[in-house]
Amino acid sequence: MDKVLDESTALDPVLIVQDPGQYDKLAAALSSKLKKIPAEDLAATQDILTTVSPTAHTIVYLYALLATIEASSGTGKVAPREIPPAVLPEGLLWPHILRILLEFDPIQVRYCGAQLLRLVDYVASGAEQTSNYIPAIQLLHHVILRLDSTSSTLTSTHRSFVRLCLLSQAYMEAIDILDRPIYHIPTSLVDQRTYKSLCTSSDPTWTYLNSATGLTHPLSSRSYLEYYLLGGMCYMAVKRYKDALFFLEVVITAPVVQNIASSVMVEAYKKWLLVGLLLTGVAPTIPQSASQSAMKHIRAVAKPYECIADAFKSGHAEKLRAEIEAGDNIWQDECNYGLIVEVFQAFRKFSVLRLGSTFVALSVAEVAKRTSPEPTNLDETRSYLQNLIASGEIKAEISDPDGNKDQILRFHPGLASSKSEMEVEANLAAQTRQLQSLLGHVQDAEHRMEVTKEYIEYLKKLKKVKDEEKKNSGPGNGRTATADDIDEDMMEEY
Amino acid sequence: MATSAPSPEQPSYGIVVHEPPKFDLASYIANYKGRTVFRRLHLIASCSVPLQEDAARLAVVEAKKGSDVRNYNEAIALLKKAAKGQNVDKFLDPVWAAQQEKKNAAETSRLEGELKGYKNNLIKESIRMGNEDLGNHYYTIGDLNNAVKAYSRMRDYCTTATHIASTAFRIIAVAIEQKNWLAVQSQVHKIRNLQMKPDDMTKNQPKTFAAMGLQQMSTGEYYDAAISFLNTDASLGDSYSDVVTSNDIAVYGGLCALASMSRSDLQIKVLENANFRNYLELEPHIRRAINFFCASKYSQCLDILESHRPDYLLDIYLQPLVADIYKRIRTKSIVQYFVPFSKVTLASMEKMFGNPSTTQGGVRSPSARQKFLDEIMVLIEERKLDARIDMDHGVLEAVQHNPRAEAQKAALDIVDGFVREARMKLLRLQALNAGLEVKVPLSKKKVPWEADHVESLYDDALASGPVGPGGRDILTGNSQGSARKIG
Numbered sequence: 010m011d012k013v014l015d016e017s018t019a020l021d022p023v024l025i026v027q028d029p030g031q032y033d034k035l036a037a038a039l040s041s042k043l044k045k046i047p048a049e050d051l052a053a054t055q056d057i058l059t060t061v062s063p064t065a066h067t068i069v070y071l072y073a074l075l076a077t078i079e080a081s082s083g084t085g086k087v088a089p090r091e092i093p094p095a096v097l098p099e100g101l102l103w104p105h106i107l108r109i110l111l112e113f114d115p116i117q118v119r120y121c122g123a124q125l126l127r128l129v130d131y132v133a134s135g136a137e138q139t140s141n142y143i144p145a146i147q148l149l150h151h152v153i154l155r156l157d158s159t160s161s162t163l164t165s166t167h168r169s170f171v172r173l174c175l176l177s178q179a180y181m182e183a184i185d186i187l188d189r190p191i192y193h194i195p196t197s198l199v200d201q202r203t204y205k206s207l208c209t210s211s212d213p214t215w216t217y218l219n220s221a222t223g224l225t226h227p228l229s230s231r232s233y234l235e236y237y238l239l240g241g242m243c244y245m246a247v248k249r250y251k252d253a254l255f256f257l258e259v260v261i262t263a264p265v266v267q268n269i270a271s272s273v274m275v276e277a278y279k280k281w282l283l284v285g286l287l288l289t290g291v292a293p294t295i296p297q298s299a300s301q302s303a304m305k306h307i308r309a310v311a312k313p314y315e316c317i318a319d320a321f322k323s324g325h326a327e328k329l330r331a332e333i334e335a336g337d338n339i340w341q342d343e344c345n346y347g348l349i350v351e352v353f354q355a356f357r358k359f360s361v362l363r364l365g366s367t368f369v370a371l372s373v374a375e376v377a378k379r380t381s382p383e384p385t386n387l388d389e390t391r392s393y394l395q396n397l398i399a400s401g402e403i404k405a406e407i408s409d410p411d412g413n414k415d416q417i418l419r420f421h422p423g424l425a426s427s428k429s430e431m432e433v434e435a436n437l438a439a440q441t442r443q444l445q446s447l448l449g450h451v452q453d454a455e456h457r458m459e460v461t462k463e464y465i466e467y468l469k470k471l472k473k474v475k476d477e478e479k480k481n482s483g484p485g486n487g488r489t490a491t492a493d494d495i496d497e498d499m500m501e502e503y
Numbered sequence: 504m505a506t507s508a509p510s511p512e513q514p515s516y517g518i519v520v521h522e523p524p525k526f527d528l529a530s531y532i533a534n535y536k537g538r539t540v541f542r543r544l545h546l547i548a549s550c551s552v553p554l555q556e557d558a559a560r561l562a563v564v565e566a567k568k569g570s571d572v573r574n575y576n577e578a579i580a581l582l583k584k585a586a587k588g589q590n591v592d593k594f595l596d597p598v599w600a601a602q603q604e605k606k607n608a609a610e611t612s613r614l615e616g617e618l619k620g621y622k623n624n625l626i627k628e629s630i631r632m633g634n635e636d637l638g639n640h641y642y643t644i645g646d647l648n649n650a651v652k653a654y655s656r657m658r659d660y661c662t663t664a665t666h667i668a669s670t671a672f673r674i675i676a677v678a679i680e681q682k683n684w685l686a687v688q689s690q691v692h693k694i695r696n697l698q699m700k701p702d703d704m705t706k707n708q709p710k711t712f713a714a715m716g717l718q719q720m721s722t723g724e725y726y727d728a729a730i731s732f733l734n735t736d737a738s739l740g741d742s743y744s745d746v747v748t749s750n751d752i753a754v755y756g757g758l759c760a761l762a763s764m765s766r767s768d769l770q771i772k773v774l775e776n777a778n779f780r781n782y783l784e785l786e787p788h789i790r791r792a793i794n795f796f797c798a799s800k801y802s803q804c805l806d807i808l809e810s811h812r813p814d815y816l817l818d819i820y821l822q823p824l825v826a827d828i829y830k831r832i833r834t835k836s837i838v839q840y841f842v843p844f845s846k847v848t849l850a851s852m853e854k855m856f857g858n859p860s861t862t863q864g865g866v867r868s869p870s871a872r873q874k875f876l877d878e879i880m881v882l883i884e885e886r887k888l889d890a891r892i893d894m895d896h897g898v899l900e901a902v903q904h905n906p907r908a909e910a911q912k913a914a915l916d917i918v919d920g921f922v923r924e925a926r927m928k929l930l931r932l933q934a935l936n937a938g939l940e941v942k943v944p945l946s947k948k949k950v951p952w953e954a955d956h957v958e959s960l961y962d963d964a965l966a967s968g969p970v971g972p973g974g975r976d977i978l979t980g981n982s983q984g985s986a987r988k989i990g
Contacts, residue, residue: 190926191930191933192929192933193933194930194933194934194936194937194939195937196936196937196938228937228939229939230934230939230940230941230942233934233937233939234941255923255926255927258927259927259930262927262931263931263934263939263940263941264931264934264935264939264940264941265940265941265942266940266941266942266943269941269942269943270941271941274941296927298927298928298931303941363884366883366884366891367880367883367884367891367892368891368892368893368894369891369892369893369895369900370893370894370895370896371892371894371895372894372895375894417894417895419895420891433911433915436915437911437914437915440915440918440919440922443918443922444918444921444922447922447925447926450929451925451929454929454932454933458932458936460932
């Protein structure tokens with residue numbers, strides 16, 4: 010055991026700078042050696058967990074801890090698929106889990122990713138089992154960011170994390186992660202061209218955050234869709250509908266094979282329709298990138314929601330109310346009742362807003378007549394308008410020239426003038442930065458996936474030359490090649 | 504014989520005009536010749552209350568002149584309706600109808616026999632003429648479908664450009680009566696593309712433009728129609744009176760121009776158009792209306808048009824379009840009226856555009872005011888009028904634009920949109936790259952999208968992912984809900 014510790018000591022940050030290759034070899038050797046040691050032996054040396062620093066000896070610590078957990082679950086009487094009590098918060102081993110997950114070395118952990126992931130899974134499943142989510146959420150949040158401070162690579166941990174957040178209604182924590190855009194999705198194949206050694210920290214995150222290092226489970230299309238659906242729901246919970254719409258749109262435009270749609274997509278489509286109504290007051294148009302056949306299936310299933318959108322568009326409050334009441338059970342069963350209520354409230358808001366584009370000023374009585382569900386109740390309408398004004402939804406004021414009669418709602422002109430020059434400039438600057446980082450990612454993706462324009466042109470030329478040769482050598486029939494064919498070929502190759 | 508129910512082919516107009524039109528029926532109808540005379544009389548007899556009986560009587564006489572038995576029967580039906588129980592027997596001539604029917608049948612078989620003979624001889628010109636005769640015969644007896652067929656067959660035997668043109672004109676005439684505007688359009692294009700002698704060209708020009716204009720007007724392309732009518736050469740005269748007269752060209756052209764052109768265009772292209780002036784002289788009130796419009800006297804312009812509404816409602820081509828054209832002119836007037844102002848009181852606008860029939864003795868009824876307000880609101884909502892209503896002070900205010908702020912906002916929005924789009928595309932690319940297409944689960948291959956798909960997907964995830972067994976699963980509840988609905 011001491012020998013192992015010695016080897017582990019050799020893995021210090023200085024070595025990475027001096028000789029990354031050597032570090033790489035040492036760490037890999039250490040990991041494989043630990044793997045060979047029987048779990049009982051490792052579990053026997055429990056004092057490691059208390060004496061050794063998890064930062065300096067991450068690999069050793071992880072292996073030892075897992076062995077210990079396994080040993081404890083072996084002895085206790087637990088049902089299969091249940092998490093051993095020692096691993097739960099307030100369990101015997103919890104302090105150690107806490108230490109390693111908080112203080113692991115982000116480099117060393119790349120050599121024992123599968124082990125870290127198992128620990129993460131224990132924490133996540135334990136949280137669900139005990140409904141004690143908060144410690145797990147904090148730990149996962151920390152782990153995600155410690156592995157990758159930009160959180161730009163999607164991992165299975167992301168999905169578990171968002172799921173936990175949603176279960177415990179810890180939306181703010183979720184959004185902290187969700188706000189960092191995903192630019193990479195790990196593939197099961199490791200890109201050999203950029204692969205130097207795992208420890209070189211300057212590498213982009215996707216070189217080590219993949220299933221080959223074990224730092225993430227292999228992602229299925231379902232977990233990818235779920236991450237975005239659940240993320241969209243988090244945004245909806247805090248009423249950030251614009252972001253929610255984006256997340257849901259990712260789901261409904263997800264690539265599908267012919268004639269297939271996922272139930273996750275159906276859920277997303279329903280919510281997407283409603284969120285679109287909430288955000289803009291009109292049903293969103295289906296993005297072009299969505300698969301036609303999939304949308305056909307999805308829309309067939311989501312018919313009641315389209316009826317709502319139609320009723321909303323028609324502008325009749327009564328029709329909308331009737332539609333909503335008709336589908337009462339559906340909303341309840343599918344957990345969209347809250348959204349539907351919001352949509353109904355938004356309908357009134359949008360009708361008032363629409364008045365603002367036709368009128369400069371009109372009496373409250375008129376507003377009530379046109380928008381209120383009970384046109385005779387002026388007081389209710391007035392307080393509703395006051396609420397809207399107070400919350401900044403409409404820019405207007407209610408003037409009260411002579412007593413209680415003839416109150417006038419006066420809209421303030423100009424939506425655009427609300428921003429000062431300074432604000433606009435700051436916004437533009439922020440957008441410039443955003444664009445620059447985005448362009449970086451675009452270039453990176455193009456390069457990585459071999460889809461730069463120049464390269465495709467080159468491939469086309471190559472293909473043409475080949476075709477010519479074929480034609481010259483005999484009666485060739487390979488003239489139907491198009492750019493698309495090449496595209497697909499490349500993907501397969503990759 | 505004379506059935507009271509209209510035959511299914513006949514259009515029912517659905518419009519009843521109570522006011523007497525300004526024209527004199529006899530002189531009006533004398534301008535036309537051919538089948539259009541009967542059709543126009545039929546329309547007037549069906550729609551106009553004051554002229555009902557006169558028109559019906561004229562229609563009977565007209566029908567008897569021709570050889571279309573169905574027309575005769577319709578005319579009789581109309582006359583009976585118009586006479587309201589009076590004795591109309593002196594107009595009835597059942598013997599004539601029966602005889603004419605026999606005559607028609609005999610003529611048809613004679614012409615067909617002749618055509619067969621020509622075909623055996625294989626002389627192109629004879630076949631063409633045989634077909635032409637047959638087509639003309641069908642046309643006069645009102646069998647329009649067969650007429651078109653005969654004319655189309657005739658095409659194949661045309662040898663000169665003149666023949667092709669005359670064939671096309673015949674088809675146009677039939678197609679216009681059938682209101683088959685697509686056919687009119689294609690035939691007009693055919694004539695235009697022909698290589699003909701210059702004097703033939705100039706002879707055909709007015710007719711083609713008139714037909715073209717008619718087609719465009721009827722399909723709602725008022726601007727193109729106006730241009731076509733404006734380009735119709737003044738030499739048209741009464742050469743096309745089996746379809747339209749010069750007076751009609753003036754009215755159609757003027758109304759289409761009013762409905763679609765800006766004030767400066769009206770001035771330059773209509774009033775200062777030397778060619779079209781010849782037409783406008785025939786219909787001075789149209790010229791006055793356009794003059795008023797150009798001089799911003801919108802209410803006078805609208806008044807003139809309004810006073811001629813009954814006339815136009817009794818016009819065979821204009822009838823279905825009058826409401827639309829008038830509405831467009833009115834909308835344009837309101838928009839044009841508002842252009843120079845930043846604020847106008849609603850009262851003054853109402854004085855200008857309020858419907859005179861609903862304002863009695865200077866006192867405007869609240870319903871009329873509401874109607875006018877609704878009209879303005881619709882215009883604003885359709886974004887034709889860039890203004891807002893101030894109900895408090897009773898004024899219409901033009902929207903003050905702030906171009907700088909709007910441009911800035913537009914720029915910010917565009918970048919936002921781009922970033923969103925790019926992120927979406929990148930994600931999709933990444934998902935494809937990682938092989939994350941939604942697929943049928945491997946365990947149940949070839950299962951189409953249906954209820955148990957949902958369950959199987961869920962099972963799949965249970966087996967692979969770290970999903971807690973006891974945890975509340977939001978998604979399970981949801982997917983079961985949807986599954987229930989599919990089933």
